[in-house]
Amino acid sequence: MESPSTEILPENYRFLQEHVRARVGIVLEDNKHYLFESRLAPIVRQYGLGSINDLCALLRAKRNVALAHQVVEAMTTNETYFFRDPAQYEAIRTVLLPRLKAEKRDTRSLRFWSAASSTGQEAYSLGMLLLENGLQDWNMQILGTDFSEKVVERARSGLYQQIEVNRGLPAALLVKYFRRSGLEWQLTDAVRRMVRFETIDLRKSMRSLGPFDLVFCRNVMIYFDNATKKSIVKEIHRTLFQGGWLLLGGAETAINLEERFDRQTVGNVTAYVAR
């Protein structure tokens, strides 16, 4: 069978950019042809189409909602791994948790949010960190949310491939919190029961989700335009307890943080503390 053509006509390139931006907020610049080509080629094949241009014709006809969503999901980048940016987990362990343990010793209740949780490694890493740091008897809730149903479903399963547990997860934690399940590794209930996953678009109002002691919003703001970043930061601030932390991805900055957050430096980590 002939391989489908990956060439995208300029008007279709603009149509795809807008299709993704409108539905998920991700801005894909004019030089991302390779990304569209590599991510959409499997869908073109799946539907037996000749090219990405044919796929655009189908999308323009607006008859297939599932396809429209599948294209958007294909264009999200879901890269993640356990204990990504370990210095942040160390800052939580050494500075945030001791403070929360003292402040919340009466209620013994803590709430955390992994916004843009992808396949769940971030939320589960936090869960393991809490269990490893004397909080087993506390009421701890971790919410993981992502736009993509596909990754949320995977996160819920708590099943990871060998290659995934090889990335960032210390061997001692693998032994303690995972069981072999065929070729995969299953997280134990001790961690899974702390974490709940939901499909949520970060651009929607998130006030009802909080209040949280810590929000991770890492490696997702980079994909949004400034207006979107600004409104997400404002919404996240509303979900945090006063003094709660917002942690961004290593190389990320967000617009207007200083209006609502104090910057606290812990080692080489920047934590944004809600005013």
Ligand SMILES: C[S@@+](CC[C@H](N)C(=O)[O-])C[C@H]1O[C@@H](n2cnc3c(N)ncnc32)[C@H](O)[C@@H]1O
């Ligand atoms: C690169 S992953 C980051 C995962 C994790 N936070 C980390 O740093 O390892 C980015 C995630 O953001 C999600 N995402 C993109 N746009 C979103 C939106 N508008 N609302 C919610 N999640 C979104 C994607 O589906 C993807 O799973």
